[in-house]
Amino acid sequence: MTTLLSDTWFVAQRELIKFFRGKIRVVITLIQPVIWLGLMGNMMRGLTNNPMAAQAFGTGNYLTFMTPGIILMTVLFGGVFGGVSIVWDRRIGYLEKLLAAPIHRGAIPFGKTLAMMIQGAIQVIAIMVIATLMGVRFASGFGGILYILFLAMLFSGILSSLTLSLAASIKTMETLMAIVNLLTLPLMFTSNALFPTSVMPSWLAAIARINPVTYAVGPIRELTISGWHWDKILPGTLVVFGLVVVFMLGSQVVFGHATTE
């Protein structure tokens, strides 16, 4: 068990060293939320001036409504790189090197996922700082901010584990990226990340209600806009938690199977 933990950490460490070394990547990570919040927030500001719409959004400030959506979008699009890094490692032979070492085999998918979760957390912190500077106030305070961070990391873990499982059987980067795009964009736009389900056409709202992104956005938005209402926070938390357990264990099984010949 302790080897699993330490091995996981060293697999993750490799990714993190590279993440911080890519200075441009870190800068982009920070600029991205500014663009999203600044651009989208301003474009949509007119919406919440309408009192009816403001009621649907739950806040008179569209930025406050949108910040949870941007948080989720960031970890959704970022988490998928867990699978990409495995495809790359297989190509350069690094995966074989890891498998030849006496490390716990499960540490490979776990470590990749942990790295994605930490990178996601850094991005989410950046978004929250920038949102605060733009006037967004988190209703649930500092505790709520930590809770949001925790949920966002778990969601990143779901995406990373999912793409890691896909990468076990998909050996080319191009195919994997195509599948990832096919998956993430609809997931994003059929959720309540950018628009409340109450203003969606009924068919879209029906899809949104079973979309895991909606479940993750729910508690985050609740904590951002109104505060600690556990009846609204708990269901989404449980779904996210359940999914992360299922997908992480799934990645273990799929990865273990794919690397045994």
Place this chain on the structure above:
Amino acid sequence: MSKAIEVKDLTKVYHGGVRAVNGISFDVEEGEIFGFLGPNGAGKSTTIKVLIGLLNPTAGDLHINGVDIRRHPAEIKRATGYAAQETAIDDRLTGQENITLQGHFYHLSRQEIQTRSAEVLNLFDLYSRRNDLTETYSGGMLKRLDIAEALIHRPRILFLDEPTLGLDVQTRQVIWGYIERLRRQQGMTIFLTTHYMEEADALCDRVAIIDHGEIKALDAPAALKAGLGGDLIRVQLAGLDGSAESVVAGIRTIPQVHEVESDGNGRYRIIVREDGEKVIPKLFSICNDVGVRIETVSLKTPTLDDVYLHFTGRQIREAEESQETHVRSRFARRRARR
């Protein structure tokens, strides 16, 4: 000497049904440099991957340092080092970062990693470049780093899969020097695969010739070559005029000479058991004594190429430039450009 590696009736059939290794048996002595020589797809890499636990054998008894590899895979991994055919170095990390991570993957302490990485980086003359990103390294440096990494946990047996594939001639010889030094200074057992004849000849104490998953011959390079019948000398004589018989009789008195054949036009093929170069001066003095002129003379020593041809019926060069090698080198070039 005790056995470092014992392989008995190893067979490996992949899920797809490809029979990569077909019932091979061999032993490697401790402290020996043992080579697997054969073209791509002969089963060399598969054998290594089974021995270090990357692949499960379909059948066979396999022992490393007397330990059953199927029963104690973790112990085998700690006792062996492995440098794959593809140099698996993360080019976005420095040499030191690459080797430190490798140390952690072998569960060494921070202290051990520090002292040993300095030791192996020095051994491979990479210490001064340790803090540079490996994307700035040359192909030879990457290979050296890869082998250095395989030594971080002080294995007793080192497995090198095509250690000089794709390297230029000078770099290849430099790598050979390092490999020889490991054996000389540390008494390490080294198992390597290659499809370069010169490499097997220069490095290996014993060579197994492998083709289509089977061992066709196994012996010291010199013995394999001797098995072909020795050196061949061709001479063209002039001014024989009836003294041909006495010349041939004279040649036959040279102790190393095994056989003399003539085509009747003054051309002779002389098969010599050994030391062909010492026989040639004797030929000159014999011909001189009877007043016969030697117009041309040539000496051909058998190479492992000939041995390979003899045992497999084809030349290794045909198979060497396979699609796989081609694709891999193209990929390596693309990486180098980035």
